[in-house]
Amino acid sequence: MSATHVGIVLNPSKTSRSELEEELAPAIAEHPEMQVSWFETTVEDPGRGMAKDALEAGVDLVIAAGGDGTVRAVAEYLAEVESSADLGIIPMGTGNLLARNLEIPLNDAAKAMETALNCEARSIDLGWADITRSDGSEKLAFTVMAGVGIDAHMIIETAEGLKDKVGWLAYIESLGRALSASEVINMDLKVDGGKASRERAHTLIVGNCGMLQGGVTLLPDADPADGTLDMLVLRADGVSGWLQTLRTMLWDNGIKRLFGRKRKAESSGAVTNRQFTSATLRLGKPRVLELDGDEVGECKRVNFSVQPAAVSVRSPQA
Known part of the structure; x- marks a missing residue:
């Protein structure tokens, strides 16, 4: 056009x-x-x-x-x-x-x-984060991912050169450092109007798209035009928990999907994958929120929602 x-x-x-x-x-x-x-x-x-x-x-x-x-x-x-x-x-x-x-x-x-x-243009969804801070509120959009937690920063900001050279191995190195650096976050999570659940996790990531640098797919089911958002919760505890996390993300939702038919992303005790249209996150204490890799300040509560077919983007995929 x-x-x-x-x-x-x-x-x-x-x-x-x-x-x-x-x-x-x-x-x-x-x-x-x-x-x-x-x-x-x-x-x-x-x-x-x-x-x-x-x-x-x-x-x-x-x-x-x-x-x-x-x-x-x-x-x-x-x-x-x-x-x-x-x-x-x-x-x-x-x-x-x-x-x-x-x-x-x-x-x-x-x-x-x-x-x-x-x-031609293809319509894509947009994610929205309605953020509550100690000094007020703000509503911001994200095109790809939003995240809370130390590991969210590591996953999104892992060294660019290393990602492009070795793909997922860069994130293994990052997650390895997280064994000693990460702090468990207390959070209450309410999804699609359901009952709020208590979570203790290192990281919560909400995505409209699933792929990071280096061709790495973090959210296997994410589709920017399906009218939903995808959520990843990491709650690894100790070495065994991180090994389970890596198995779920690398093997179950990585290598196995490459050689088999497409299916829904698998979850485990350390990793939860799910899709939703609205979710409310309440944090035990204020945490830094990231939108598309940029820090947007500390938040106490975030309401995530999706705006279907929000923007028409000129893309080869159209």
Whole structure:
């Protein structure tokens, strides 16, 4: 679907406008009738205000040129106002998680631009985290994953180079360090209006997409367009618990799925996988929440929900 007016929301900390303009020039030249407008993010505003300005300028395609934070901010605003404009992505961060899950070209801005201009759009869901803090509340979106717990940080932020080289082995190294570093979190969890259950876990991760860097699939059943979110709870206790965790995640939900028919992700005493549309998490004491790899501060309570078909993204998968 051709666009008549494209708005590029650029994170200038990733590259300069002049450098990106030069790289995108051949792709843009193939659409001589198309108008292109530029909107640069700031430290204070990673993209919401720029997406708003782009829509007010009349664009029908908003392209987020930056990392996961830029993509999340732009997608959040488009979903919030239920815009009919499509979202394009030029991935320029370290994780580029949504782009990876949607097979948008990485490390090549020109090819990513060609995808945004020439591919059809597919509708994807968006996750929302309604956060309660000690000093107030805030509602933020996430395109890929949200997490609470020390291990959530380790899983999302494990060394990028190591992930790309050895895949899951990087997470084994990370989880190994977690044996001594992790702290059990007391939490109450209520899923899809059911009865609240008490959990003692190291990590809770909620995802709209399942794949991390290095081709690693953390949430095997996650589908960004199925109208649900996926949840992973890790509650390993001691060496035997972590060995069970690794067996469940690497063998049962990894290798076995590669050579067998697709089935629902398995759970164990140390690992729980489930799907839901809404969940309320209450924490025994405030914990840092991560959205798409970015820390968004400590929270006491989080209401997770899904907005089906919230954003239309230009993607090869369409």
